[in-house]
Amino acid sequence: MTIMPQSPTPYLLLMLLSLCSFAPANAANALKPDTPSEYSYALPLQVSGKQGVVAFQLPQAVYLNANTANLDDLRVFDANGVAQPHALHRPQVAQPARRDSLAANVFPIRGGSNSTAGGTSIDVDIRTRPDGSVMSVQAHAGKRQGNSGATNATNATLSSLILDFGAAAIGDDNNPVRIDALRFDAPKGEANYNAEVWLQTSSDLKHWSTIGAAELSWLANDNGQTLASDRLEFSPQAFRYARLIWRRGVPAEFAAIHAETLPRQSSEPVRETLWIKPAAVKAIENRAGDQPAGLIYPAGVALPVEQVSLKLSEPNIVLPVALGYYAERRSRHTGKATEWAFRPITHATFYQITQDGQTRRSGALDIRVEHQPEWVIRPLNPAATARPELGLSWQPATLVFLAGGTPPYTLSFGRADATPTSQPLNQVAPGFTPRELARLEQAQAGVLQTGQGAAAGNSAATQAGLSARQRTYILWGVLILGVIVLGGMAWKLIRQMKAGSDKVN
Template identity: 45%
Template structure:
């Protein structure tokens, strides 16, 4: 027994795991010398994998040395853009540009829209001085027509007046909901610099943490107060980037029943959705998706349904309506069967879609690197992401250097070996079945012999 265990251990230890052991090799190109690289798992890897869990994936360097790698589902990356919102500007005039901007006299419409804003008149101020008032600040009405709530903004963008090419000033921003109580929000050093070639370098934004803002007030701490030609509020718009999706059309094959169509799915693909590819005509096809299951007692096959749905394509009023994709349980295996209520008039292809995983590997060997795939009964080699990129945050993982995959290359010797192994496994299975039946028959014969002997002994005793 110990000798058998030792032999099994030695066989396991010395099992070959080299690029030539896999049916397909995909060359990888890596720019620069990054330590950790990511790759969207190419379509060819899924089509040629022999395991639903992608256990037969490997990354090798130029010397055939395996590289540590991990598989992870891509995060839904978000992107932020900005939408410019118009702002209504109301100048605040005073005798001095540094006059306090408190106690505003405001006239508003019934919907809260500002009609006019001015500073209160100073007592004892002669009327001649009132005509020499200068700009002291700006009040902004950010309310958008037709929207009851104030917009959420995170910046103001300024445009110089016509004919003005240079300017520098420090602007303070305050916000309010009622034009009475003001809260400091941010400050910015606005500047526009121009050279003799009319090239301009501008810092024309005042940025701050995103917040709802109904009214704003601008005042100057340095520089000349300026009546800007336009001010726009920048409203952030957050969007989730679409995750990559691959798709494949599976051709239809006749089933065991006239109502059935069979489809063979690649072993490495775990579909997110399944749909029927009907390209023309008006069709409504109720069907059940499932698989054939062998009945051991009779050796016959019965249909085991998993999902019932209705596929359709209808043209109505110049528009075409399609049935959407459906989810499929994993347990139905790799050979699927569509059973229709009636024998189908056409044999449409079955469309499957999946989300390719991201492969992250350590570029610690000698380039170039190769992705190998396609080996029966391969042991899993993927590791946890913490063992491949320790200490990396999700944001850092998303920005890793990306490798580029080339065209997949078939290895005919590996394909032939895979076919031989499959034939040998089939022969071994048949031999085991023959041995099992032989043992069973022998056991029945032994039991029959024992019964016969007991019967004889009983007969002799009675005599």
């Protein structure tokens, strides 16, 4: 009986599959030299040569020409083409150290009586300048207790105070000011004072709203020490004008009155903004037919956009929009392989309205950080014809690198298939405090240069085609090698079978 040898075919197939899996990756890595000539763009960096760790805030040109979302294609090369260790750093925004304070311009109202809940209000003549600041205040008492005509302002008693906190109390759309307390200095010449006051606020000096009340008191002892209750607190409000009336105690003019504004949650980081005009209008197909896809704004995939704005040219316009991007997906319709699908990021209403000689504009809109090669605005009003400019804002990163090797240094970027080499900050500047990092020497950039990588065509499509061809060649090579191996094994197997047959005979 002849025992036939077990066929090694399964093991051979497993070996071939392993070669097919690892060979393309290894070959691709072998074909990726990391030299300055492989990058499309370069910025010469000038340093003093006296510092071992240097910083460089990335300019707009880097974000517009880098080919990776996380800036993986950034390299700092020395004169010999040796990459230097680098880290990307975004300094944390410092918290505000104190609350802001606004001093009030105080205008006393004399004559009449206090505006109590059931009393008669005072007719007040308030004159303002063109910028809205209060110029003068005069009260006219109504017909009360036989008194007619204007009250003598000099001899009349104090009844209330008008407060003007100035234009700084208005703020703007991007930085609104909210006041949550008033702080009082004791009346002049009054070491001991006690009264209950009510606070009314207004934005136009015509309509008033009561928002708070407080017991104000100052009590001094023989040693010159004073116990004071000098604050009037209320829920945060936005206002410029206020009126103070007395509910109990003798009205008096305070030495000073200050408004305390809410501190911001955090100081605004330094941002750069890129303004883009719409490039084209696309159309997508769906069950309803061709629909306008909106306005397309080409950008850069490296931009870490965290705020968006619209610059509207129309004098009076309200534009509700959906902001997002288009992504290619497998088509749901017969006859098409792929289709474009709109992916919204957020919905917002932008506007520009002129009212009473002043223009109101929508501010910047905060969004989660997005990296998109192009942005899309789809007006929610189908009849809208506006073509606004799109503003993309981001916080530039600071490149921190070790100034080793041989200067001068060059920042190279613009390569879609680059692997990340950025290191943690503590491995580039170990032991450096935030204060020391903020005081690092800043490298100076030269003129942007186009590298040899741009001529070679370093786009994602080119790289994908090259990788596909490499995989095809390697696969054919492995298959041919497998055929040769299988042929050799078959020939050996036939010889063994023939030899066994001869022994039987």
